[in-house]
Structures are given as structure tokens and as C-alpha cells.
Amino acid sequence: MIFFVRTAPFLILLLACLGAAEDIQRFPPPDFESGYVMPATTTPQPRAGWLNYLDLAVLFTALSLASYLVIYKRNRPGIFALTIFSLLYFGFYREGCVCSIGAIQNVAYSLFHANSAIPFVVIAFFLLPLIFALYSGRVFCAGVCPLGAIQDVVLIKPIRIPRWLLQSLGLIPYLYLGLAVLFAAQGSSFIICEYDPFVSFFRLSGRLNIIIVGFSLLAIGVFVGRPYCLFLCPYGAILRLLSRLSLWQVTVSPDECRQCQLCEEACPFGAIYPPTPEETQPIRKNRKQLAMMLVLLPILVALGSWSFSLLAPTFSRTHPAVRLAEDISLEDSTHSETYSDASQAFRDLGQSKEVLFNQARNLRNRFSWGAWILGGFFGFAVAFKLIGLSLPQQRMDYEIDNADCVACGRCFSYCPVELKRRREKKSSRSAPKDQTIQEQ
Amino acid sequence: MNKNAKEVSRRSLLAEGIRSFSLLCVGGFAGGMMGRSQSQRYCWQIDPHKCVMCGICATHCVLEESAVKCVQAYAMCGYCKLCTGFFDPSPQALNTGAENQLCPTGAIVRTFIEDPYYEYKIDENLCTGCGKCVKWCKAFGNGSFYLQVRHDRCLNCNECSIAIACPSEAFQRVPYDEPYLLKGTTSKG
Numbered sequence: 204m205i206f207f208v209r210t211a212p213f214l215i216l217l218l219a220c221l222g223a224a225e226d227i228q229r230f231p232p233p234d235f236e237s238g239y240v241m242p243a244t245t246t247p248q249p250r251a252g253w254l255n256y257l258d259l260a261v262l263f264t265a266l267s268l269a270s271y272l273v274i275y276k277r278n279r280p281g282i283f284a285l286t287i288f289s290l291l292y293f294g295f296y297r298e299g300c301v302c303s304i305g306a307i308q309n310v311a312y313s314l315f316h317a318n319s320a321i322p323f324v325v326i327a328f329f330l331l332p333l334i335f336a337l338y339s340g341r342v343f344c345a346g347v348c349p350l351g352a353i354q355d356v357v358l359i360k361p362i363r364i365p366r367w368l369l370q371s372l373g374l375i376p377y378l379y380l381g382l383a384v385l386f387a388a389q390g391s392s393f394i395i396c397e398y399d400p401f402v403s404f405f406r407l408s409g410r411l412n413i414i415i416v417g418f419s420l421l422a423i424g425v426f427v428g429r430p431y432c433l434f435l436c437p438y439g440a441i442l443r444l445l446s447r448l449s450l451w452q453v454t455v456s457p458d459e460c461r462q463c464q465l466c467e468e469a470c471p472f473g474a475i476y477p478p479t480p481e482e483t484q485p486i487r488k489n490r491k492q493l494a495m496m497l498v499l500l501p502i503l504v505a506l507g508s509w510s511f512s513l514l515a516p517t518f519s520r521t522h523p524a525v526r527l528a529e530d531i532s533l534e535d536s537t538h539s540e541t542y543s544d545a546s547q548a549f550r551d552l553g554q555s556k557e558v559l560f561n562q563a564r565n566l567r568n569r570f571s572w573g574a575w576i577l578g579g580f581f582g583f584a585v586a587f588k589l590i591g592l593s594l595p596q597q598r599m600d601y602e603i604d605n606a607d608c609v610a611c612g613r614c615f616s617y618c619p620v621e622l623k624r625r626r627e628k629k630s631s632r633s634a635p636k637d638q639t640i641q642e643q
Numbered sequence: 644m645n646k647n648a649k650e651v652s653r654r655s656l657l658a659e660g661i662r663s664f665s666l667l668c669v670g671g672f673a674g675g676m677m678g679r680s681q682s683q684r685y686c687w688q689i690d691p692h693k694c695v696m697c698g699i700c701a702t703h704c705v706l707e708e709s710a711v712k713c714v715q716a717y718a719m720c721g722y723c724k725l726c727t728g729f730f731d732p733s734p735q736a737l738n739t740g741a742e743n744q745l746c747p748t749g750a751i752v753r754t755f756i757e758d759p760y761y762e763y764k765i766d767e768n769l770c771t772g773c774g775k776c777v778k779w780c781k782a783f784g785n786g787s788f789y790l791q792v793r794h795d796r797c798l799n800c801n802e803c804s805i806a807i808a809c810p811s812e813a814f815q816r817v818p819y820d821e822p823y824l825l826k827g828t829t830s831k832g
């Protein structure tokens with residue numbers, strides 16, 4: 204018996220070699236006499252579909268509520284409460300998926316893949332915060348985005364960051380946005396999701412390196428306001444642009460500014476700018492600077508395009524098909540005996556190498572185009588920033604820059620004029636009674 | 644003052660114009676996308692005919708305990724006494740002793756039915772989705788064990804980490820209402 208057991212595998216091995224590699228019914232299922240009933244394979248279903256519409260409804264309500272709290276109520280505690288709710292709902296309950304930031308990639312992917320369908324809910328998640336930004340600024344960042352929320356709650360001891368550093372690091376999101384769109388459009392990967400630093404906290408598990416990055420960002424976030432939002436978030440880059448146009452702008456105080464400078468200290472994100480000095484540089488000098496920047500623009504665009512085009516081969520290797528094609532041609536040319544996992548799988552399936560190589564060639568082509576465009580885009584973003592900086596600014600008072608402001612509401616209670624207004628509002632509510640007493 | 648007011652109104656008119664334009668763009672974009680959109684959502688699943696049981700499923704899922712588990716297609720199973728998916732290639736004896744089992748976590752439950760048949764069922768709480776049993780079952784048996792994304796566990800990530808790592812493009816998006824690619828019911832099975 205033992206002998207049989209020891210040799211059985213080898214016998215079966217022989218048997219198996221006789222049969223084909225595809226699954227065949229080597230051992231036909233038996234006819235049971237004992238009345239045994241074969242169980243069916245269970246198929247536990249995913250979360251019910253209508254719940255996705257619930258997510259959408261929650262998003263819409265939260266955005267409306269955030270607008271109301273930021274623009275009309277001007278109520279920081281309310282905004283903070285909403286932030287906590289969003290952190291719990293979109294963060295811990297929905298485990299960070301579906302999210303507006305990641306939706307950039309689904310949209311880019313489906314724009315470049317004509318036959319792919321994108322779920323309605325994902326489009327809505329992408330567009331709703333943008334539409335709200337056109338009306339009330341970055342209210343999405345204020346109290347709805349779970350990534351913003353987790354950073355907002357750890358911001359305990361904000362320090363001031365030099366403006367030049369903010370401005371220059373603030374260019375990274377455009378690069379990140381460009382890369383994310385490039386990789387998604389080519390179908391190689393969704394980098395925003397892959398490198399999302401906080402989603403592992405929401406899921407309470409994840410890759411170690413990402414968890415370390417997440418922890419470091421949160422540690423930095425104790426002192427530096429929302430580091431991910433300021434220096435990385437690609438969706439924030441779009442929101443910035445749109446919030447410049449918003450109908451109702453976030454203000455420190457709706458009343459007259461007394462230029463007490465208190466609010467500038469209050470904003471952890473450097474979004475409040477001091478008034479410009481009465482006599483700034485002579486207009487002529489400004490014009491000259493601007494003209495120089497306008498000349499610089501095409502140069503920067505060309506430089507960006509050229510330098511990124513050098514990276515195109517590296518970019519293209521992010522696509523699995525390109526990697527596989529390279530592996531296979533390398534293995535074939537060196538007559539290698541050992542194959543990589545992917546190559547082994549490809550060979551086992553017996554697919555055509557010609558088709559694969561063609562696909563890889565196409566992809567490389569598209570990547571080289573993509574890299575040119577991405578480089579141009581980034582060069583444009585840099586030039587645009589420089590132009591913006593050299594445009595003559597006119598600020599009478601301390602003013603919020605709507606693009607920088609994440610509408611957190613921290614500054615509201617720092618403004619003495621605003622505090623006075625609140626006191627008056629409160630007392631005017633109880634005023635009628637007082638008046639009648641006085642009249643008597 | 645007058646000049647200032649004029650400037651302000653000119654500015655706000657400009658802003659109004661740009662805003663309306665952007666809104667139009669967003670609206671047009673939304674319309675265009677909606678035309679392409681479907682209320683249908685997608686989720687991830689493994690095509691068992693493409694899977695090469697490389698073991699990546701066990702380690703690359705964003706969940707600590709992978710959402711991928713082994714399942715049994717009972718209708719394809721031979722109910723063999725000597726199950727090559729269950730027993731270690733050179734077992735000490737044909738019983739359920741841990742030293743005889745192929746599965747590193749002992750997730751396969753072997754139950755006697757009638758001579759000489761045994762039922763093999765996966766205890767999903769123990770299975771890590773390593774694919775060892777699948778490999779051996781496919782090589783020497785009927786191939787009734789196979790890996791599937793279990794949707795009571797899967798978070799349906801926008802970008803599934805296993806899909807990125809899977810060497811055989813076995814990970815694909817399937818319609819939300821039919822989230823399984825069951826063996827024996829798909830074309831090749």
C-alpha cells in the first residue's frame with residue numbers, strides 16, 4: 204500500500220502526460236448511490252448596485268452642505284463636523300473607493316478607449332465637485348474629500364512655509380495630473396490609486412511602503428497644512444483652476460478689512476495674501492517682465508516636450524504588454540532557458556508573438572506622443588505660473604486667493620471685524636425684547 | 644470711485660463669461676461622457692482558463708487576507724480517493740493528516756461520501772488563494788479547483804493590485820451583475 208502511495212504520483216504523472224494540457228475530465232464524476240447531492244459553487248454577490256447611487260446622493264448632499272456652511276453660514280465647527288462625517292463615510296465605510304481623485308483616470312481611460320464604458324456614478328463623482336467649484340470654490344476639499352479630511356484632523360501645529368517654496372512645490376500636482384492621465388489613457392496603470400498614501404489607513408491594510416509614505420505624510424501634516432493637497436493632489440490642480448472662476452468667493456470677512464494682519468497668520472495653507480503696497484513697481488517694468496515671460500512660454504513648452512520625450516521609453520515600460528514583449532525578445536535573442544512569469548504564461552497560452560510585438564510597437568509610439576504632450580503641458584504650467592507671478596497684482600486688503608484656499612474656514616474666527624459682526628448678529632436676535640423693555 | 648466701480652463690473656462680467664463658458668464645457672463633456680456611460684458597473688474577476696496559478700493572488704491584494712479564494716466546481720470533480728489537489732505529491736498516508744496535505748493552511752475539507760468517493764470542499768476562512776491545489780488539480784486531475792475573486796470580500800478597487808501584477812492577464816473586469824466566471828459554465832469549461 205505504502206509503495207503504491209509513493210509511486211502513485213509518478214503513475215499519474217505518466218497518465219497526465221498522455222492527456223492534453225487543457226482540462227479534460229480525466230476522472231468522470233461518479234454516479235452516487237448514497238443519495239449524495241452535489242453542492243453548487245457559491246457566488247457571494249458584491250455590494251448591491253443601488254448603494255452606489257446612495258454614495259452619489261451623499262456626495263451631492265455633502266457638497267451642498269459644505270457650500271452652505273462655507274459661503275453662507277461661515278461656520279468652522281460645522282465644516283469640521285462635515286469633514287469628520289466624510290472621513291467616516293467616504294474614508295472608513297467606503298474604504299476610499301469610489302473617489303473623485305481616482306475618477307480622473309477612469310475618465311481619461313474611457314476617453315482614449317472608444318469601446319470602454321464608464322459607469323455613470325464614476326462620471327458624476329468626477330464632475331460634481333468641479334461644478335460646485337465653479338459656484339462656491341473648493342468646497343469639496345473643505346469637507347467632502349476623505350484624503351483632505353484625514354490630513355485636516357492631524358493639522359495641530361501649523362507652521363508657516365515660505366511662499367516661494369509653496370509656489371514651486373505647488374507645480375508638482377500638474378506633473379502628477381499629466382502623468383496620471385498619460386498612464387491611464389494608455390491603459391498601463393492607474394497611478395493615483397496605486398500610490399494613494401492614505402487609502403491603506405481606510406482599509407486597515409496595504410503595502411508596507413505605501414503605509415510608510417502615508418504615515419510620513421501624516422507626521423509632516425501635523426505641522427504643514429495638508430501636504431498631499433498642497434504638493435501632490437492632481438484633482439486639486441483642476442479644482443484650483445476652476446475655483447478662480449467661482450461665483451461666490453470665500454472671504455475672510457464679508458465686511459470691511461481693517462488690515463490687522465491677523466488672518467494672514469491664521470491660514471495654514473498660505474492662501475491669504477497681504478495688500479499690495481500703494482506704489483508698486485512702475486507699470487513699464489511690469490510690462491517688460493510680462494513680455495519676457497511671454498517669450499519664455501514657447502521656450503519652456505519646447506524644453507518640457509523635449510526633456511519628457513527622452514523619458515518615453517521608460518514610460519512605455521509601465522505597460523505590461525510592452526514589458527512582456529521586451530522580455531520575450533530578450534529571452535529569444537539570448538536563447539534563455541528560464542522565462543519570466545509573464546513570459547512563461549504567454550508561452551503556455553500559445554498566443555502569437557507577432558500580435559504582441561505589433562501591440563508593443565503601437566504602444567511605444569503612443570507613449571512617445573504622450574510624453575511630448577505631457578512635457579509641453581508641464582512646461583506650459585510652469586510658464587503660466589511665472590506669468591501669473593509677474594502680472595501686476597492689486598489687492599486693497601488682505602485677500603484670500605481662491606485657488607489656494609481649501610475653504611477650511613479656519614480664518615473666519617480670526618478676523619476681529621467678523622467677530623464683531625457675529626456678536627451683533629447674536630445680540631440682534633435677542634434685541635426686540637430688549638428694545639421693548641427699554642421703551643417701557 | 645466711479646472708475647473703480649466700472650472696473651469691478653467689467654471684471655465680474657468677464658468672470659461671468661468665463662464661468663458660463665466653463666460650465667458649458669463641463670456640461671458638454673458630461674453629455675459626451677454620458678453617451679458613453681452605462682449604468683452598469685464592473686468588478687474584477689479571474690478568468691480561470693487564463694490563470695497560471697502563479698501565487699501572486701495570495702500576496703498582492705490590498706487586503707491583508709486576499710479577496711481571491713479557491714473554489715470547487717463540484718460538477719467537474721472526480722471525487723477521487725487520491726486527490727492530487729488535496730494530497731502532498733508524496734504523502735505518508737492517504738488520510739487527512741496535515742503532513743499529507745498539499746494545502747499549506749489545511750483549507751481543503753475532505754469528507755467521505757461512499758466508497759471510493761470523497762468530497763473536497765474549501766474552507767474559505769483558511770484559504771489564502773495561493774493556488775497550489777489549483778495547479779496540481781489541473782495538472783493531474785479534472786481541474787475542478789480554480790481561483791475566483793470572492794465578492795463578499797473584494798473592495799472592487801479602481802485599480803486592482805493583483806490585476807497589475809498578474810502575469811497572464813487573467814484578471815479582468817466583468818459586469819457587476821455577473822461577477823463570477825464559473826468553470827463548467829464558461830465557453831471553454
Ligand code: SF4
Pocket residue numbers: 304343344345348349350351352429431432433436437438439
Ligand atoms: S486637494 Fe485633493 S486631496 Fe486635498 S482635499 Fe482637495 S481633492 Fe482632496
Ligand code: SF4
Pocket residue numbers: 453469470471472473474475603607608609610611612613614615
Ligand atoms: S478658509 Fe481658506 S483662507 Fe481661510 S484658513 Fe481656510 S484655507 Fe486659509
Ligand code: SF4
Pocket residue numbers: 689693694695696697698699700774790805808809810811812813814
Ligand atoms: S495573479 Fe493571475 S495568474 Fe497568478 S494566480 Fe492570480 S489570477 Fe492566476
Ligand code: SF4
Pocket residue numbers: 712713745746747748749750751765769770771772773774775776777
Ligand atoms: S492550496 Fe492555496 S488555494 Fe488551495 S485551498 Fe489551500 S490556500 Fe487555498
Ligand code: SF4
Pocket residue numbers: 687703704705706709710711792796797798799800802803804805806
Ligand atoms: S479589486 Fe482590490 S480587493 Fe479585489 S482582488 Fe483586486 S486588489 Fe483585492
